[in-house]
Amino acid sequence: MKASDPEIFFNTLKALYTNSVAQNPSTVHVQLAEKILTINFSRPELKVYMLGSLSHIRVNNVSSSDITIYCFDSPLLTSFPWQGQQYGVQGTIEGFNTARFQTAYQHGSGAVMMYDRETKEGIYWIRDFTDIPYWERSFPFRSILHWWSRDTSYILLHAAGIGQHHSAALLSGKSGSGKSSTTLSCLLRDDLLIAGDDYVLVDTATCTLYSLYNCAKVEWDNLERLDFLKPLVNTTIKEAEKAMIFMHEACAEKIMQRSKLEYAFIPMVCKANKTSIVKCTEAEVLKSIAPTTMFQLPFGQNETFQKCITLTKKLRPYRIELGTDANEIAAAISEFLIDKN
Amino acid sequence: MTYTIDTNKVVSEIFNDEAVIVNLASGAYYSFKGSAITIWQLLGAGYSVEEIIGQFKETESINKFIAFLTQENLIAPSDAIVKETIPFDQQFMLPEYKKYDDMKDLLLLDPIHEVDQTGWPHKKAE
Numbered sequence: 422m423k424a425s426d427p428e429i430f431f432n433t434l435k436a437l438y439t440n441s442v443a444q445n446p447s448t449v450h451v452q453l454a455e456k457i458l459t460i461n462f463s464r465p466e467l468k469v470y471m472l473g474s475l476s477h478i479r480v481n482n483v484s485s486s487d488i489t490i491y492c493f494d495s496p497l498l499t500s501f502p503w504q505g506q507q508y509g510v511q512g513t514i515e516g517f518n519t520a521r522f523q524t525a526y527q528h529g530s531g532a533v534m535m536y537d538r539e540t541k542e543g544i545y546w547i548r549d550f551t552d553i554p555y556w557e558r559s560f561p562f563r564s565i566l567h568w569w570s571r572d573t574s575y576i577l578l579h580a581a582g583i584g585q586h587h588s589a590a591l592l593s594g595k596s597g598s599g600k601s602s603t604t605l606s607c608l609l610r611d612d613l614l615i616a617g618d619d620y621v622l623v624d625t626a627t628c629t630l631y632s633l634y635n636c637a638k639v640e641w642d643n644l645e646r647l648d649f650l651k652p653l654v655n656t657t658i659k660e661a662e663k664a665m666i667f668m669h670e671a672c673a674e675k676i677m678q679r680s681k682l683e684y685a686f687i688p689m690v691c692k693a694n695k696t697s698i699v700k701c702t703e704a705e706v707l708k709s710i711a712p713t714t715m716f717q718l719p720f721g722q723n724e725t726f727q728k729c730i731t732l733t734k735k736l737r738p739y740r741i742e743l744g745t746d747a748n749e750i751a752a753a754i755s756e757f758l759i760d761k762n
Numbered sequence: 763m764t765y766t767i768d769t770n771k772v773v774s775e776i777f778n779d780e781a782v783i784v785n786l787a788s789g790a791y792y793s794f795k796g797s798a799i800t801i802w803q804l805l806g807a808g809y810s811v812e813e814i815i816g817q818f819k820e821t822e823s824i825n826k827f828i829a830f831l832t833q834e835n836l837i838a839p840s841d842a843i844v845k846e847t848i849p850f851d852q853q854f855m856l857p858e859y860k861k862y863d864d865m866k867d868l869l870l871l872d873p874i875h876e877v878d879q880t881g882w883p884h885k886k887a888e
Contacts, residue, residue, distance in 0.1 A: 510869045595864060704780035704793065708862070712784060712791045716865040722786050726773045
């Protein structure tokens with residue numbers, strides 16, 4: 422059988438990877454929910470650059486992998502096998518996305534990401550790793566992990582995850598809704614933990630929340646109001662539009678690796694004196710989690726929507742009307758979870 | 763006149779008091795309430811506009827709603843004569859529908875690029 426264009430290009434990239442690891446390869450394993458992700462970096466510098474947000478779920482002594490990613494930089498790729506008119510929205514490449522292969526180009530950095538659904542292998546290639554944008558470090562390989570999740574009951578959800586060891590809630594909302602500051606207010610309470618600030622992994626079959634990325638981001642302006650975060654901010658990433666907190670470095674004890682997911686909270690900035698958590702509808706939850714997840718990640722929008730529906734129907738929906746004081750917000754969440762359990 | 767909903771391009775979920783509809787091509791999503799939910803279900807089942815108007819004994823707001831659905835590319839005219847009879851609440855409530863387009867920017871986020879002979883995209887000159 423004649424190899425398809427995406428298959429040929431995938432094999433070209435894999436051969437380039439093999440070529441570029443002659444010096445100093447570096448392999449790490451990551452606990453991806455109940456599965457194992459193996460990442461092969463072509464050189465240690467790349468690993469250091471890309472692994473920070475996944476460092477809390479690294480594991481050793483692994484016998485087999487469920488998904489493998491090859492991450493490398495190389496100047497040897499000098500042309501793409503597609504034409505200009507093949508670039509689509511979200512970096513998709515027409516003709517290079519088949520039932521088996523997914524391909525996307527990352528505008529800005531020039532990275533190319535591919536995934537083979539048959540072998541469960543992903544490739545992240547960039548000409549020079551210093552071109553990788555700072556925000557990619559907060560959620561590395563998210564497109565590849567999204568493509569992998571399509572064939573599982575997992576969903577890479579664009580939402581925060583907070584809670585306690587026995588019970589957790591999703592926090593989902595538009596930019597400016599108070600999602601990040603609500604999430605980070607959980608750092609103020611010993612009994613509250615954070616699974617993720619931007620993306621979390623959820624098993625829609627078991628309603629289990631898993632931490633994936635430990636990096637939290639907050640607007641620089643909000644640091645004045647949330648001054649307890651200042652000592653936690655990574656000050657080495659100067660170019661970031663948002664302050665970045667790698668929780669595994671700054672406050673590892675606050676990371677919740679997994680928990681039973683029971684609630685969906687939709688934050689709403691009310692500037693009230695007191696934070697209130699009130700019932701809302703399932704439709705409100707679906708509107709807050711589905712479109713943002715579907716359109717942040719390339720491909721699989723229909724499946725993502727169906728998974729969001731499944732999840733929405735398993736969660737108890739609430740709106741969290743936010744007061745202005747972070748301590749009080751955290752206390753309200755803590756009291757709610759204790760009261761409900 | 764009958765319409766069809768292309769479920770490869772438009773996905774929806776109906777809850778008790780609200781339907782959530784997403785246009786996969788444009789990134790817009792919608793909330794339908796009142797009889798907008800039932801009209802959406804009936805159109806999807808193959809009922810004609812005339813039948814729907816006849817069932818509810820209401821013309822203006824139904825036509826206006828269907829014009830909105832057409833304008834948003836959520837439905838397209840169809841010659842199909844297959845109709846699935848479905849039970850529905852015949853009490854008419856003014857169709858309420860709201861469009862959210864905050865995802866549009868995500869789909870437009872990719873800058874328009876020019877591509878050189880080797881396929882490398884680069885930002886178009888302002």
